[in-house]
Amino acid sequence: MHVVKEGLEEDSLWDSEFIRQHDVAGPRYTSYPTALQFHEEFTHEDYLGAVGRSNESRMPLSLYVHLPFCASLCYYCACNKVITQSDEKKRRYLDALIKEIRMKSRDFDQGRPVYQMHWGGGTPTYFNEAELTELWFEIGRHFHLVDSERGEYSIEIDPRTMTADKLGLLKGLGFNRISLGIQDFDRKVQEAINRVQPFQQIEELMMASRNYQFRSVNFDLIYGLPYQSVGSxxxxxxxxxxxxxxRISLFNYAHLPQRFKSQGLLPEEALPLAEEKLQILCAASNQLIDAGYVYIGMDHFAKPTDELAVAQAEGNLHRNFQGYTTFKDADLVGLGVSSISLINNVYCQNTKSITEYQGLMEEGDSPITAGVLLSTDDEIRRAVIMSLLCQNWLVPSQIEEQYGIVFEDYFFNEIRGLSDFVEEGLLVRQGGVYNVTSKGRLVIRKICMLFDIYLPQHMKDGTRFSRVL
Ligand code: SF4
Structure with a gap:
């Protein structure tokens, strides 16, 4: 069904007053249900059942590979990573990962094409050239990677572990997209977060990436770090x-030193206060939009010619654990410690403990320790939330057609909330379609939360969620 968006206001400028009024803490919906619903009663049989249905569907596959090591600690970091200088530790992990690749690949029908693969961390590029090559070929031996003209192969890069030659190796292996962890170019900020990487180093990598013709380069930036100001x-x-x-991702830094110990090493007195953070966010976002970038949603910006922006304009954008993506119909296989898979109607996650992960793999046991089987209601709500997040609209007739429900009856309680959002200017309703306004996009999670059936209980339990600020 083709839906034309009409009558939306042109104003796409970030408005601090509006965000202050409407921003709420809530999930980021890289999945629905969120990882909070994963439980340990999830069994290996549940996983095998999903794999069986997945094989019957003959859907393509997408792979996520987690490489958790880093050479040094960035104080703001909240990732699942291990700081080490030990080659032995890296080797032991790589051996465990290779075992998992061999084990999981046997579950899936041979020949199912892999159109998308992402290596994340930690710092994937902390592994040396020989190790990266070994891993790529090991995956290629056990999964059917399509050629890099058709496939989307991306890797996260810490510029401090990268050279132009190593970048050439990545391109030669088949990677065609890279994501650079930049955070901030200001020297004082870099020193405070223990991540010093001069502009010139990034400039050289950018030149090399253009020479090697990577299809897309992403920068990760963070706002809310010590010594940042609107001017800096x-x-x-x-x-x-x-x-x-x-592409550019502009992430919020959430200061939680009780939960992430290293954050206590940041100079707390130099952190911008909430009001200044809001000013920084709005000024930076407007600057990017003025420079021609399109706001995709949830921290992400892209050039209008980039595949993400094109997919969004055409109604083909999707979302998974890596953020936004152009691939919809693929089952996601997670490989490595803490990685998450989405196979048919099941989410499942490998153990978050690297010691347990390596132990399980060395014994030849499954590394999956939690997961959830989606109900039909989960699938309907997921379709609604993903449509709002990715296409910025909700088309009740599409949901009715897809799931055989009467939208107004099924979402009897939520309809009232949608009307409130129309009154508040977050949505406009035209011809039975709810379009998210440009202002509504700034606080999109608030709209999605209306359809999250598990949220009231989590709020009651005191679960802490992130917010724009
Ligand atoms: S390199 Fe990335 S994962 Fe490693 S400590 Fe720094 S921010 Fe965290």
Whole structure:
């Protein structure tokens, strides 16, 4: 069904007053149900059942590979990573990962094409050239990777572990997209977060990435770090615009030193206060939009010619654990410690403990320790939430057609909330379609939360969620 968006206001500028009024803490919906619903009663039989249905569907596959090691600690970091200088530790992990690749590949029908693969971390590029090559070929031996003209193969890069030659190796292996962890170009900010990487280093990598013709380069940036101000972030964004990456992620830094110990090493007195963070976010976002970037949603910007922006304009954008993607009909197989899979109607996750992961793999046991089987209601709500997040609209007739329900009856309680959002200017309703306004997109999770049936209980339990600020 083709839906035309009409009558939306043109104003796409970030409005601090509006965000202040409407921002709420809530899930980021890289999945629905969220990982909070994963439980340990999930069994290996549940996983095998999903794999069986997945094989019957003959859907293509997507792979996520988690490489958790880093050479040094960035104080703001909240990732599942291990700081080490030990080659032995890296080797032991790589051996365990290779065992998992062999084991899981046997579950899936041979020949199912892999159109998408992402290596994340930690720092994938902390592994040396020989190790990266070994891993790529091991995956290629056991899964059917399509050629890199048709496939989307991406890797996260810490510029401090990268050279132009190593970048050439990645391109030669088949990677065609890279994501660089930049965070901020200001020297004082970099020193405070223990991540010093001069502009010149990034400039050289950008030149090399263009020479090697990577299809897309993403920059990760963070706002809310010590010593950042509207002016200092404006300078960083100017430098980013000069380097012209295809995509930009602008993440909020959430200061939770009780939960993430290393954050206690940051100079707390130098952290921008909530009001200043809001000003930084709005100024930086407007600067990117003025420079021609399109706001995709949930922290992401892209050039209008980038595949993400094109897919969104055509109604073909999707979302998974890596953020936004152009691939919909693929089952996601997670490989490595803490990785999450989405196979048919099941989410499942490998153990988050690296010691347990390696032990299980060395014994030849399954590394999956939690998961959830989606009910039909989960699937309907997921379709609604993903449509709002990715296409910025909700078309009740599409949901009715897909799931055989009467939308107004099924979502009797939620309809009232949708009307409130129309009154507040977050949505406009035209011809039975709810379109998210440009302002509504700034607080999109608030709209999605209306359809999250598990949320009230989590709120009651005191679960802490992130927010824009
Ligand atoms: S390199 Fe990335 S994963 Fe490693 S400590 Fe720094 S931010 Fe965290």
């Amino acid at each position: 972030v404006r300078d960083t964004i100017n430098q980013v615009i000069e380097l012209s990456p295809d």
